[in-house]
Amino acid sequence: MGRIGRSFQLVQQSYRILMQDKELMILPLISGVIIVGVAASFFFFSGINLDRAHQNDPRTIVPTFLLYVATYFIGIFFQAAVIAGATERMRGGDPTVVSALNAAGKRVVPILMWAIVAATVGVILRAIQNRLGFLGKIVVAFVGAAWSLATFFVVPVLVLEERSVGESFTQSLGTFKKAWGETMVGGVSLGAAAMVAWVTLIAITGLLAWAGAGVFAIAVFVAGAITLVVFFSALQGVYVASLYRYATDGQSASGFDASLLSQAFVPKK
Secondary structure, eight states: OOHHHHHHHHHHHHHHHHHHTGGGGHHHHHHHHHHHHHHHHHHHHHOOOHHHHHTTOHHHHHHHHHHHHHHHHHHHHHHHHHHHHHHHHHTTOOOOHHHHHHHHHTTHHHHHHHHHHHHHHHHHHHHHHHHHHHHHHHHHHHHHHHHHHHTTTHHHHHHHSOOOHHHHHHHHHHHIIIIITTOOHHHHHHHHHHHHHHHHHHHHHHHHHHTTOHHHHHHHHHHHHHHHHHHHHHHHHHHHHHHHHHHHHOOOOTTSOHHHHHHHOOOOO
16 A cells, blocks of 8 residues: 555544544644633733844843743643543543543643743744744754654653653654654645645635625634644644554554554654
8 A cells, every 4th residue: 555545544544533532622722722812912911022023132032932931831731632632532431621631731740841842942943043044944944844753752752651851852752763764654644634625725715705705705714724723733633642652552543453553654774
């Protein structure tokens, strides 16, 4: 079976598991609402000037870093909750929003520590990009991609294992090298599915606007955009959780084809 076809089957199986626990999709929605509220309050109360922040004005360094930490923490916490809920289902349980949040809450300190690390890296990369211009964008693109791959499994380690931030990073990197090698077919398939969904939404709203239903088109686009962001965030969590479980335990989750999962891991040569 081709690598692309195999990855799409894995995504389809992840979708079937997510449909067993649709309430998990509430978690990315809550996360997004809180992040928007926190970001808005930071800009309103701290007086952050976007022009000064873009120019790395010293007066914006502290509030910008705090904003990074806050938004990273919220995003990571709710992602951890989705992964915890998905893992509970894979182990034969019946997760709820409360049980997923409780699982993430038990690891709130390591999650906060990781948010600080991730925010620090984010601020540094942003500063490099702003100072070096076009060259900085190239550097940040490569470094950012490497960082994303190395930390791909950090969140499942944090929420599912009793490990420190440093140990979580080491295990994430080791799991990636062991299980994924140089191929991340799942990311490609999820990205392709998301792109098709976004193109479809844009086409629908464009047709509505062309037909003269401008206000309705805007409403459809906003509702559709929120739905797509929430859905694919939850689906990503289920997919990551399943891959992490198989990579570490050698077990496929209920509803997953073990042969497909084993072929999804291409060892480095």
